[in-house]
């Protein structure tokens with residue numbers, strides 16, 4: 701059985717540990733390393749997984765090494781684990797803005813790397829995770845990495861050149877969508893619906909719409925056509941959104957976020 705190591709068990713690291721255990725990965729197959737002593741104690745107690753005192757010790761005893769420390773800690777961790785890496789080990793990095801070539805230049809030798817970009821919804825097992833890998837990672841190893849992330853949500857293979865786009869659409873995406881949801885709730889309030897009721901109605905609109913799209917296998921435009929009748933209320937509202945270039949604004953926001961992700965990864 702291949703062993704999985706996790707360096708940095710913060711927000712994301714914890715979600716990954718939870719997902720792995722939920723999927724039935726044995727406790728004995730997971731090892732973690734965490735600098736915060738309090739945090740490490742809590743992880744040992746809650747999940748019953750083994751702690752490696754040093755990242756190097758973790759790498760020596762595992763095959764898949766997940767790096768989930770903050771990007772600013774990447775150099776320290778990579779420098780520390782470099783001597784323990786060999787051709788059989790696979791680094792899986794979820795650190796935003798750290799590219800495979802950044803990693804190779806710190807490690808200083810050819811190593812297998814998978815770059816993964818999750819979003820916050822992995823915490824509830826319904827996230828989206830974009831993954832890219834360098835050429836030396838074998839097909840069956842990519843499959844294993846996909847299996848590791850599968851309990852966290854949908855795993856999408858994407859070229860590394862599209863990782864900044866993945867960050868903008870997938871990782872920042874929930875924030876754009878939440879702004880829209882907040883606007884709907886405020887609109888409900890403006891037209892006289894009490895705040896809590898406006899929240900329940902707006903949230904249910906979203907939930908039901910997504911469920912219907914999924915269950916009926918429908919394209920968003922087709923579903924929108926179904927509720928947009930001639931001379932009706934929906935088209936009156938849509939006309940305003942079109943007039944104010946609603947779609948154009950969203951496209952521009954996601955393009956800008958993607959450019960920013962690129963700037964931050966330089």
Ligand SMILES: NC(=O)c1ccc[n+]([C@@H]2O[C@H](COP(=O)([O-])OP(=O)(O)OC[C@H]3O[C@@H](n4cnc5c(N)ncnc54)[C@H](OP(=O)(O)O)[C@@H]3O)[C@@H](O)[C@H]2O)c1
Pocket residue numbers: 707708709710711712713733734735736739755768769770771773776777794795796797817818819820871
């Ligand atoms: N949160 C998101 O929505 C999201 C989305 C996509 C990608 N990511 C990426 O996921 C990574 C983790 O994010 P997070 O929100 O989980 O961060 P976090 O909560 O800060 O977790 C990182 C943990 O690693 C510890 N750590 C730092 N250096 C270490 C070392 N040398 N050895 C072992 N542990 C070490 C940190 O301790 P200290 O706090 O003491 O440094 C902290 O407890 C980041 O690189 C981020 O870019 C996050």
